[in-house]
Amino acid sequence: MKTDNKYDVIIVGGSYAGLSAAMSLGRSRKNVLILDGGLPCNRYTPYSHNFITQDGIFPKEIADKAREQVLKYKTVDLKNSLATEGGKVNDYFEIITDTGEVYNANKLIFATGIKDLLPFIKGFSECWGKTVIHCPYCHGYEFRDKKTGIMIDNEKAFHIAQLVNNLTDKISIITGGNNFLTPEQLKKLKKHNISIIDKEVVEMEQTEGIIKNVVFSDGSKIAFDVIYSSVPFEQNSNIPNQLGCALTDLGYLQVDSSHKTTVEGIFAIGDNSSPMRSVANAVATGNFAGAIVNMELTAEKF
The missing domain is CATH 3.50.50.60 (FAD/NAD(P)-binding domain)
Structure with a gap:
């Protein structure tokens, strides 16, 4: 059970990947906190495509509907706060937000996306x-x-x-x-x-x-x-780096087939760890990682 600011899982990033992971975990009644700064990677795009049932929909509409559905699961909380710092305290991970709140969790999932570095070309x-x-x-x-x-x-x-x-x-x-x-x-x-x-x-x-x-x-x-x-990019959040997560040669967070980073207990999903930048891929990685995290938590507590 959740006590105060302690959760089973903290998901940093509340767009498609993060919300998908939260739904997977919420349906298994895990106590989940989503921290979202409100700046999804595809906020410049008027329409989302190549995602069945949602083809041609405004991206924010997809995210808003997803958020509404995810928050129906009573063990899932969402804070509109930007995660700014991370660390390890005893057996738990600690995340600090821009509002000064401190949250702890057994597992972390980073759905933080990437930041495009646009060229200085007028227009x-x-x-x-x-x-x-x-x-x-x-x-x-x-x-x-x-x-x-x-x-x-x-x-x-x-x-x-x-x-x-x-x-x-x-x-x-x-x-x-x-x-x-x-x-x-x-x-x-x-x-x-x-x-x-x-x-x-x-x-x-x-x-x-x-x-x-x-x-x-x-x-x-x-x-x-x-x-x-195609423009260069950097990680949208420096917290994985603070926690020791390795990057690939291309600059993505290094993950295995289960979306585990190089640090035990930390996962990465969506654009921050894959060159396949699409809503469909973000949802898929979140859904799968959520199931893996639930399996680990269940096994550790059984």
């Missing part, structure tokens, strides 16, 4: 998640047959071009003046009439996030309907 941030997108599976269908630019490092640009070629025949790869595509890749791109633009982008002319033109350093501009871009 880019306004378009991000709307007409500057990162994933053909999440958004590509909506831009089928549209004039499409791919502004990504060369090897990944070639991969995205292969995927997007099934959606449109109006594709250009924008190298930024750093063209490292191989002769074989260039041959295949030419075969599919995919053009190469070896210029640096300085601005994206847009209106309320709808891109109009890409402006280049030589003053020229080309009209596009959508741009695929």
Whole structure:
């Protein structure tokens, strides 16, 4: 039973992954606290796609409905607070929030997401998640047959071009003046009439996030309907690092097949530990990790 600020599990992050884990645990009557700072990773995106029963829904609507359903389970609490510090006190984990509250738990689940580091290109941030997108599976269908630019490092640009070629025949790869595509890749791109633009982008002319033109350093501009871009990122929370959780070479929290981090008793789910950035994947990882955490807690107390 929960006493004061002591829980079986604290879930840091109350978006899709965190709420999914909370439902899995709440249905097993585990005492769960969700701490949520209110800034989901996909807050810039007007619609969520590729998630059955929720295709084309505003992301906040999905999260609000999920929150309503999860909080019907009486052993699940949610605090609209940002977790700022973490530690280990005796046999328990300790989480401190921006309001000064201190909570303890047997297990931690981090559903904290990642923070995109957008380039300093005029208009880019306004378009991000709307007409500057990162994933053909999440958004590509909506831009089928549209004039499409791919502004990504060369090897990944070639991969995205292969995927997007099934959606449109109006594709250009924008190298930024750093063209490292191989002769074989260039041959295949030419075969599919995919053009190469070896210029640096300085601005994206847009209106309320709808891109109009890409402006280049030589003053020229080309009209596009959508741009695929991949940006660097960092972990949204430093608490896993404080607790000793390792990162992969790509910067994700290192987890095993059960979503366990490198620190016993700590789990990570959703975007912070997977390059598959989608609502469907976040929900799936949360559901599975919740079951694993419940199994561990049950075995430890039985």
